[in-house]
Amino acid sequence: xxxxxxxxxxxxxxxxxxxxxxxxxxxxxxxxxxxxxxxxxxxxxxxxxxxxxxxxxxxxxxxxxxxxxxxxxxxxxxxxxxxxxxxxxxxxxxxxxxxxxxxxxxxxxxxxxxxxxxxxxxxxxxxxxxxxxxxxxxxxxxxxxxxxxxxxxxxxxxxxxxxxxxxxxxxxxxxxxxxxxxxxxxxxxxxxxxxxxxxxxxxxxxxxxxxxxxxxxxxxxx
Amino acid sequence: xxxxxxxxxxxxxxxxxxxxxxxxxxxxxxxxxxxxxxxxxxxxxxxxxxxxxxxxxxxxxxxxxxxxxxxxxxxxxxxxxxxxxxxxxxxxxxxxxxxxxxxxxxxxxxxxxxxxxxxxxxxxxxxxxxxxxxxxxxxxxxxxxxxxxxxxxxxxxxxxxxxxxxxxxxxxxxxxxxxxxxxxxxxxxxxxxxxxxxxxxxxxxxxxxxxxx
Ligand SMILES: [Zn+2]
Ligand SMILES: [Zn+2]
Numbered sequence: 001x002x003x004x005x006x007x008x009x010x011x012x013x014x015x016x017x018x019x020x021x022x023x024x025x026x027x028x029x030x031x032x033x034x035x036x037x038x039x040x041x042x043x044x045x046x047x048x049x050x051x052x053x054x055x056x057x058x059x060x061x062x063x064x065x066x067x068x069x070x071x072x073x074x075x076x077x078x079x080x081x082x083x084x085x086x087x088x089x090x091x092x093x094x095x096x097x098x099x100x101x102x103x104x105x106x107x108x109x110x111x112x113x114x115x116x117x118x119x120x121x122x123x124x125x126x127x128x129x130x131x132x133x134x135x136x137x138x139x140x141x142x143x144x145x146x147x148x149x150x151x152x153x154x155x156x157x158x159x160x161x162x163x164x165x166x167x168x169x170x171x172x173x174x175x176x177x178x179x180x181x182x183x184x185x186x187x188x189x190x191x192x193x194x195x196x197x198x199x200x201x202x203x204x205x206x207x208x209x210x211x212x213x214x215x216x217x218x219x220x221x222x
Numbered sequence: 223x224x225x226x227x228x229x230x231x232x233x234x235x236x237x238x239x240x241x242x243x244x245x246x247x248x249x250x251x252x253x254x255x256x257x258x259x260x261x262x263x264x265x266x267x268x269x270x271x272x273x274x275x276x277x278x279x280x281x282x283x284x285x286x287x288x289x290x291x292x293x294x295x296x297x298x299x300x301x302x303x304x305x306x307x308x309x310x311x312x313x314x315x316x317x318x319x320x321x322x323x324x325x326x327x328x329x330x331x332x333x334x335x336x337x338x339x340x341x342x343x344x345x346x347x348x349x350x351x352x353x354x355x356x357x358x359x360x361x362x363x364x365x366x367x368x369x370x371x372x373x374x375x376x377x378x379x380x381x382x383x384x385x386x387x388x389x390x391x392x393x394x395x396x397x398x399x400x401x402x403x404x405x406x407x408x409x410x411x412x413x414x415x416x417x418x419x420x421x422x423x424x425x426x427x428x429x430x431x432x433x434x435x
Contacts, residue, residue: 004244006244007230007235009237010364011360013228013229013230013424014233031360031420067386068386068387071389075389076386077385082384085388086381086384086385091397094377094405097374098377098381101374101378102378132259134240135241135261148371148378151325152374155379156386195241195242198258200258201257201258201260
């Protein structure tokens with residue numbers, strides 16, 4: 001069953017993806033880029049994990065991360081509080097960047113993954129806006145930096161610990177759980193599988209590659 | 223070499239950047255669109271090298287004020303102290319947590335610099351049509367993409383310190399202009415890494431192979 005060849009996105013080499021065993025993966029035989037995986041049920045797991053991550057994310061954002069008490073006074077902050085204080089102090093660019101990486105991008109990525117996976121389950125073929133959303137998911141994923149933020153919070157805590165008593169809030173534990181769920185979801189989510197179900201828009205380039213070509217392609221490594 | 227290595231571009235095939243569908247492009251010039259997702263497709267994006275250089279140079283320029291200017295002021299009843307990024311690292315080291323100091327040093331100073339050098343090296347070798355150590359260069363690019371996000375660390379640290387230490391007049395922390403340049407370095411280096419096309423590393427080797435036939 002010779003399928004159409006794929007081109008490695010990192011080195012442009014044409015290859016055939018061999019039939020993969022469950023949990024198998026194919027690497028580019030020239031540059032080593034991961035080209036395909038076969039994880040049965042990955043997107044079902046991704047949907048469950050995404051819903052879990054969404055719930056934990058709401059908790060993480062609704063409750064204070066940490067508080068500070070000194071001389072009888074208390075201050076606390078939420079995740080978005082970090083970005084908001086920056087904005088108020090006249091650093092709109094930095095505040096917006098922190099808000100993007102800490103809240104907007106993670107929330108956007110989870111939201112899109114949930115919508116895409118549900119839409120792909122309900123409609124076959126999936127409507128073409130699912131494809132557009134997948135593009136946005138990839139963008140959002142690049143800017144979602146919850147794990148970097150967590151390390152940043154820990155460093156901030158060490159810096160502040162000398163000044164005053166630090167109180168760890170519910171938001172901190174929820175953020176920890178969120179990072180674990182988010183990572184597990186991102187590993188399981190398989191956009192390639194969704195792409196194969198998306199309805200084609202059919203513009204511009206008409207011909208796509210088919211298996212009738214008489215060229216020998218190399219097989220990607222298993 | 224059997225079966226022989228064949229590139230998508232040499233076969234007239236182009237990969238869609240958005241959905242990774244392989245399409246045959248017509249030989250005629252003009253814009254082509256992916257039949258599956260409708261985004262524009264081409265063999266290689268235009269001006270990749272120039273655009274990546276521009277972003278690297280802009281990031282390198284911002285890197286200087288990001289390290290020289292203070293990023294934060296700590297105000298107490300009796301004093302006001304301005305800290306640069308390096309001051310923050312030294313302070314962490316002095317308060318006894320050298321592993322954290324090392325992590326912040328690597329994330330804030332070493333990673334942005336290493337990213338700039340790595341991307342510059344990749345661009346120069348591509349421009350010189352180098353065909354050596356392609357696999358290593360491909361790995362270097364993947365490493366740049368993987369670790370780049372960690373340079374955001376200090377931006378988060380300062381945001382949360384500023385958000386918490388708000389007890390005027392007892393003590394307060396305020397962001398300073400250095401952090402804007404530092405955030406700009408983070409954004410520009412991420413854009414630069416995204417703008418580079420790792421397929422360029424392999425293109426010269428492929429055109430060489432064709433000439434020898
Ligand atoms: Zn490859
Ligand atoms: Zn496409």
